[in-house]
Amino acid sequence: MNSVIYKLLEPTRGEAPINEGLELVSVVGVISASEQNVETGIKLPSTIKIEDLITNKENTKERLIELIEKSEIDNNLLKECMKNTISQSKISDKNLQNIIANIQHIDLKNTSKEFINVILDSESSVSKLGEDGKEPESIKKITTNILEIERGTVYDGVCGNGDFLIEASNLQRKDDIKLYGQEENLKRWMMAQINLRMNGITNFNIEYGDTLKDPKFRDGLKLDKFDYVTMDIPFSMRPVTYEEIQEDLYGRYKYGVPSKNNLHYAFIQHAIASLKDNGKAAIVVPMGVLFREAAEGKIRRNLVNDDIIEGIISLPPVYTTTSIPVAIMVLNKDKNESMKEKIFFIKGEDLRTRDRRTTVLSEEQINKIINLYTSKIEEEDFSRLVDTKEIAENNYNLIVGKYIIDYTVVTEEGVINLDINKFESQNETINFKDIAKFERGMNLPKASEESTKTHKAITLSDVQDGELILDNLTDIELNDIKRIEKYTVKKGDILLSCRGNAIKIAVVEDIPDNIIVSNNFIKITPNYNINPYFIKEYLESPVGQYYLNLKQTGTTIKVLSATDLYDMKVPMLSIEEQNKVAQKSIDSKKEYNEGLKKLQEKLKNDTLSIYDMLGLSKVIK
Numbered sequence: 001m002n003s004v005i006y007k008l009l010e011p012t013r014g015e016a017p018i019n020e021g022l023e024l025v026s027v028v029g030v031i032s033a034s035e036q037n038v039e040t041g042i043k044l045p046s047t048i049k050i051e052d053l054i055t056n057k058e059n060t061k062e063r064l065i066e067l068i069e070k071s072e073i074d075n076n077l078l079k080e081c082m083k084n085t086i087s088q089s090k091i092s093d094k095n096l097q098n099i100i101a102n103i104q105h106i107d108l109k110n111t112s113k114e115f116i117n118v119i120l121d122s123e124s125s126v127s128k129l130g131e132d133g134k135e136p137e138s139i140k141k142i143t144t145n146i147l148e149i150e151r152g153t154v155y156d157g158v159c160g161n162g163d164f165l166i167e168a169s170n171l172q173r174k175d176d177i178k179l180y181g182q183e184e185n186l187k188r189w190m191m192a193q194i195n196l197r198m199n200g201i202t203n204f205n206i207e208y209g210d211t212l213k214d215p216k217f218r219d220g221l222k223l224d225k226f227d228y229v230t231m232d233i234p235f236s237m238r239p240v241t242y243e244e245i246q247e248d249l250y251g252r253y254k255y256g257v258p259s260k261n262n263l264h265y266a267f268i269q270h271a272i273a274s275l276k277d278n279g280k281a282a283i284v285v286p287m288g289v290l291f292r293e294a295a296e297g298k299i300r301r302n303l304v305n306d307d308i309i310e311g312i313i314s315l316p317p318v319y320t321t322t323s324i325p326v327a328i329m330v331l332n333k334d335k336n337e338s339m340k341e342k343i344f345f346i347k348g349e350d351l352r353t354r355d356r357r358t359t360v361l362s363e364e365q366i367n368k369i370i371n372l373y374t375s376k377i378e379e380e381d382f383s384r385l386v387d388t389k390e391i392a393e394n395n396y397n398l399i400v401g402k403y404i405i406d407y408t409v410v411t412e413e414g415v416i417n418l419d420i421n422k423f424e425s426q427n428e429t430i431n432f433k434d435i436a437k438f439e440r441g442m443n444l445p446k447a448s449e450e451s452t453k454t455h456k457a458i459t460l461s462d463v464q465d466g467e468l469i470l471d472n473l474t475d476i477e478l479n480d481i482k483r484i485e486k487y488t489v490k491k492g493d494i495l496l497s498c499r500g501n502a503i504k505i506a507v508v509e510d511i512p513d514n515i516i517v518s519n520n521f522i523k524i525t526p527n528y529n530i531n532p533y534f535i536k537e538y539l540e541s542p543v544g545q546y547y548l549n550l551k552q553t554g555t556t557i558k559v560l561s562a563t564d565l566y567d568m569k570v571p572m573l574s575i576e577e578q579n580k581v582a583q584k585s586i587d588s589k590k591e592y593n594e595g596l597k598k599l600q601e602k603l604k605n606d607t608l609s610i611y612d613m614l615g616l617s618k619v620i621k
Contacts, residue, residue, distance in 0.1 A: 004106065005119060008025055008099050021091065023123075023190075024085060024096075024099065029108065033112045034071075037367060059093070060096045065086050140285055147282050152226075153228070154169075154227070156230050157182050157267065157274065158181075158232060162193075165204060169199075169204075210269070230282050257295065259296050278342065286327075287324070300396050310339060311373060314345075327404075341389075345383065345404055379402060382404065402550075432571055434571075436494075457475075466506055466536070489523060490511070490525075493507075493523075494526065497560075518573050530575075533582030533585055539580055
């Protein structure tokens with residue numbers, strides 16, 4: 001079918017954008033499928049045949065529009081969208097006739113699903129409609145299957161192409177399920193209509209409009225309730241103002257007003273408000289939803305305390321339009337007794353298979369996630385049932401890695417397996433906050449030509465191979481005495497990078513008194529009886545790296561806060577033992593550097609000797 005669609009569009013290249021051609025082909029395809037008795041909800045007039053459009057070589061667009069106008073279509077907006085797609089197309093009558101003729105030769109009675117699937121695959125790769133394209137197979141299957149849909153109603157408030165609704169329909173007999181959806185992009189709404197119809201589904205109602213501003217499924221100010229809700233929340237937010245969220249008329253935000261910057265919890269709470277009292281929802285969310293603080297942290301706390309969250313499944317970045325990993329949040333208004341005050345976590349983020357240049361999950365991996373979730377089976381390092389009390393102790397953070405912990409660390413020596421329980425039980429340890437003070441660095445002011453350069457700032461590039469390099473520090477103007485005192489670095493301070501995937505650590509040696517630290521670092525000031533080099537060695541050890549990795553949050557860029565370090569376990573050695581560790585570290589690095597310098601000098605001399613043997617030394621200065 002891929003080659004068939006390619007052949008259909010080949011003559012139109014250069015005439016119109018490929019996404020326009022695909023939309024046109026989908027419109028012609030659903031008309032042809034209707035004529036071939038595919039159940040589409042479109043009844044063509046008996047007086048006009050599609051083949052008539054290509055026997056007369058003139059006014060093909062006008063006659064195709066006339067055919068649509070005289071057809072009985074159970075949705076007037078769809079009729080208008082189809083007509084507009086034809087009338088606004090830049091494709092010539094000649095090429096339109098070729099498209100119609102070639103589609104007429106396709107057996108759409110048996111291949112309509114494959115036909116529209118290939119179109120949506122192609123359209124997704126070139127779409128100008130952003131990230132609301134075709135759903136990855138893994139996301140679609142896991143999200144709908146873990147709901148264990150039986151009979152009733154399924155709703156998707158951001159339905160895109162309608163992929164979730166189609167997958168839900170495929171799980172049960174069509175007579176046992178009714179589909180509802182809403183989509184705010186008109187072109188995408190049209191493609192969803194065509195997609196469901198080409199899949200032979202007519203028991204659906206998809207409305208056009210913005211779900212947050214104007215939810216269509218309601219009775220006055222009361223939202224309609226559904227048995228199941230599936231949604232893939234858009235990564236980028238729609239143009240809804242904060243005032244519109246605050247003034248919501250439908251009582252959706254009982255768990256808290258969503259953040260000004262991220263409306264993800266607006267969609268999540270819309271899903272909850274759209275559920276029946278025994279309803280269940282599966283929502284695809286960006287990872288930030290699981291750990292961000294402020295307004296979102298309060299909403300998350302309320303959701304956990306209300307015991308409505310049933311499960312969290314982390315997944316790798318399987319979208320073609322972004323490298324952001326995602327999670328599926330499962331909500332259940334009527335948990336069974338075994339799940340009361342518990343949340344089931346699955347760590348699927350490390351699963352992945354390569355398909356060309358895309359990350360995918362294999363069918364075996366997809367089925368494993370579905371089976372473990374529906375049976376709530378705990379598997380070491382992969383799935384775990386967690387009491388909400390433990391979640392409360394973790395400040396209501398729902399990142400899966402907090403509860404299914406990876407006890408391995410990747411080092412230059414390879415992958416190291418750790419027995420953290422043994423470390424904490426057999427060693428005397430102390431919380432980091434009891435032996436040091438922590439301060440996040442300063443947000444640097446914007447530089448200007450008029451600025452008087454009073455201070456220099458340490459940024460990420462100034463720490464290399466565990467050493468602080470002072471040659472190219474950033475010049476800044478800083479006159480606020482309190483900020484100067486707060487952010488100035490002194491000998492013995494430890495700088496720990498707090499933003500980025502690579503962890504950098506350096507101890508400050510003798511340093512001028514006009515150096516401050518930027519917000520890329522946490523400044524750690526050890527107590528008087530703590531050797532900073534001992535701390536550095538511990539933080540760089542596999543155990544220290546494990547704790548730091550465990551504390552980091554973020555998706556594409558890892559972030560560490562000063563408070564994250566407070567309860568980090570540090571081995572409690574006497575000052576004499578600390579000094580021995582520190583001196584050993586200093587001596588070892590000094591010996592290494594001296595040995596490296598000798599080897600570099602030997603390599604240089606050997607190279608010159610080779611040049612001499614080649615007879616080149618006389619021509620090289």
